Amino acid sequence: MFAEERQQKIAELVAGSGRVSVNLLAERFSITTETVRRDLATLETAGTVRRVHGGAVAADRFSTIEESINDRTVQRPGQKMRIADAALALIPPAKSGSILLDAGSTTEALADLLSRRAVVATSASTAPELVVITHAVPIAAKLASTPGIALQLLGGRVRGLTQAAVGQATVEAANRMRPDIAFIGTNGIHADFGLSTPDPEEAAVKAAFVHSARRIVVLADSSKLDAETLVQFASLKDLDTLITDSEPSAELTAALTEAGVDVVIV
Numbered sequence: 001m002f003a004e005e006r007q008q009k010i011a012e013l014v015a016g017s018g019r020v021s022v023n024l025l026a027e028r029f030s031i032t033t034e035t036v037r038r039d040l041a042t043l044e045t046a047g048t049v050r051r052v053h054g055g056a057v058a059a060d061r062f063s064t065i066e067e068s069i070n071d072r073t074v075q076r077p078g079q080k081m082r083i084a085d086a087a088l089a090l091i092p093p094a095k096s097g098s099i100l101l102d103a104g105s106t107t108e109a110l111a112d113l114l115s116r117r118a119v120v121a122t123s124a125s126t127a128p129e130l131v132v133i134t135h136a137v138p139i140a141a142k143l144a145s146t147p148g149i150a151l152q153l154l155g156g157r158v159r160g161l162t163q164a165a166v167g168q169a170t171v172e173a174a175n176r177m178r179p180d181i182a183f184i185g186t187n188g189i190h191a192d193f194g195l196s197t198p199d200p201e202e203a204a205v206k207a208a209f210v211h212s213a214r215r216i217v218v219l220a221d222s223s224k225l226d227a228e229t230l231v232q233f234a235s236l237k238d239l240d241t242l243i244t245d246s247e248p249s250a251e252l253t254a255a256l257t258e259a260g261v262d263v264v265i266v
Helices: 003-017 022-029 033-045 069-073 077-088 105-124 137-143 168-175 200-212 250-259
Strands: 019-021 049-052 055-058 097-101 130-134 149-153 157-159 164-166 181-185 188-190 194-197 215-219 231-234 241-244 262-265
Touching (some): 003 022, 003 033, 003 049, 003 055, 019 022, 022 055, 033 049, 033 055, 077 105, 077 215, 077 241, 097 105, 105 137, 105 149, 105 181, 105 215, 130 137, 137 149, 164 168, 164 200, 168 200, 181 200, 194 200, 200 231
Parallel strands (some): 097 181, 130 149, 181 215, 215 241, 241 262
Antiparallel strands (some): 019 055, 049 055, 188 194, 194 231
């Protein structure tokens, strides 16, 4: 195979998966890791990929890039709904308790499912109310009038891009609570860097959520796996469960296993 042809295939792999490792490419094309690095250097010069430690990512995958909640809501709807459905199964339907829903498109999908289940449960019985805590305006709007749910909205400055409250007031309010389960979204989950998000204020709120809850469940579709964004807000050891739609890479799987994280693949 000519170098140009191999490099084209590498570029296609990066575009399809978002990230590739040097070792994976060396094995796939039966070449040395030094040859892989030369190929990646050529592709980076051409603006096709961006090299990172141990491999390469798509050229547009920068640590500060962040899409709006409206844009994210329409991406990968099937995967997010499967993840949300698995998350719903972790919430006992016939018991009172408290959960925290972080801002995000997948947690918003969970709010949709929770609202539907709550209506059915309430009409069929006199089940106790479930306390739902959130700082996300779209999630609050979905659950505000849902029977069987006692909604607590955390205040703060609403950030337009994510439509979520951020700032010191939000962090302090989160630190005063101890929900049974926190369902957390993330922009990246990485073997070394842990969980991250591009915005420092969002990261501070997420860190407070992780610190406050008794159980931490991360909802992350496969585009977030092996990704690093600007600000770390939790380590893998802070997590109890990861729900995702694809098998994590070998490196991430090993790190999750070492951290004692239960991985649910839907």
